[in-house]
Amino acid sequence: MNILPQQIKQLVNYGPNDYRLVSSPLPVPKANELLIKISACGVCASDVHCFGGAQMFWGSDSAPSWVKPPVVPGHEFYGEVAGFGEGALEHFGVALGDRVIAEQIVPCDKCRFCKSGDYWMCEKHDIYGFQSKDADGGMSEYMLLKATSRVHKIPTTLTMNECAVIEPFACSVHAVNRADIQFEDVVVLAGAGTLGLGMVQAIRLKTPKKLIVLDTIPERLALARKFGADLVMNPLEEDVVAKVKALTGGYGCDVYIEATGNPRSVPQGLNMIRKMGRFVEFSVFSEEATVDWSIIGDRKELDIRGAHLGPNCYQTVIDFFERKLFSAEGVVTDTYSLDDWQAAFHKAHGAESVKVLLIP
CATH class of the missing domain: 3.90.180.10 (Medium-chain alcohol dehydrogenases, catalytic domain)
Structure with missing residues (x-):
């Protein structure tokens, strides 16, 4: 004893x-x-x-x-x-x-x-x-x-x-569930920290048409690629809004998940997402994010969804680890x-x- x-x-x-x-x-x-x-x-x-x-x-x-x-x-x-x-x-x-x-x-x-x-x-x-x-x-x-x-x-x-x-990945799964990802969707995930890397793996299990991951740290982008991202981009090195629009016939991505903690990622996503797209906000910011709210309503009629904690997702993450679906x-x-x-x-x-x- x-x-x-x-x-x-x-x-x-x-x-x-x-x-x-x-x-x-x-x-x-x-x-x-x-x-x-x-x-x-x-x-x-x-x-x-x-x-x-x-x-x-x-x-x-x-x-x-x-x-x-x-x-x-x-x-x-x-x-x-x-x-x-x-x-x-x-x-x-x-x-x-x-x-x-x-x-x-x-x-x-x-x-x-x-x-x-x-x-x-x-x-x-x-x-x-x-x-x-x-x-x-x-x-x-x-x-x-x-x-x-x-x-x-x-x-x-x-x-x-x-x-x-398990805890951060449960939050990741909940955020991805909130995105309601469909097979034909082009998904952009902003942020490849711990939570973002969990989201990459969860998004791959939803099998969207394309998964694009944004981050400013090359090592994290490499991990995102390893975990299943189709394309990775560094916003400090290229115009990611223009590139995503070019990849989608000028429309923009169907889903944008914000997980950077950087307020600048919010207007980036609003400009990148297509009309009637789904924007999932997960980040905890240390300062306020300021945006043009007319983009959400008058211009694009977006669905804005929050994601908080990891409810009903802990057993899912444990199961995914046991089945080697998560790493x-x-x-x-x-x-x-x-x-x-x-x-x-x-x-x-x-x-x-x-x-x-x-x-x-």
């Missing part, structure tokens, strides 16, 4: 640019809560933006802060069941030692969205790693999975890198210990990495 420590290491967010590695008491699970030993936790772009003080996380004069410090960051985690509160093993259908992952959101299970089954749009909207004590995240040696969590078992056949990208090869580029979290955040902010992991 494993003996659990009394004190654990945790990275704690006390405010913008004020994250500290501290020693904390081991969390004690309540009824229907699981204690998991973290195996790995990814550093998301949103973690980097939050650390840097982005307004969408910390609010402004007209909006309150969404983040509630002090809180342990990290929503791209997985681990092993190490302890449990009363009824938790039965509640989640797991056993001690099982590898598990919880979805990012901790639904309230009381609001209109949770009651209608749209739990990922929960009105309270606690996300692991952002709300103090209600949802401490995975940049820690151990963490609690709350009673309302959506928990999924991970088969032992998956590698560490595959497990570590994590080349996606996880760097691993750091929890002690080296500053170097990990710096690396994740740079262009030379894709997915950076913290290993407690």
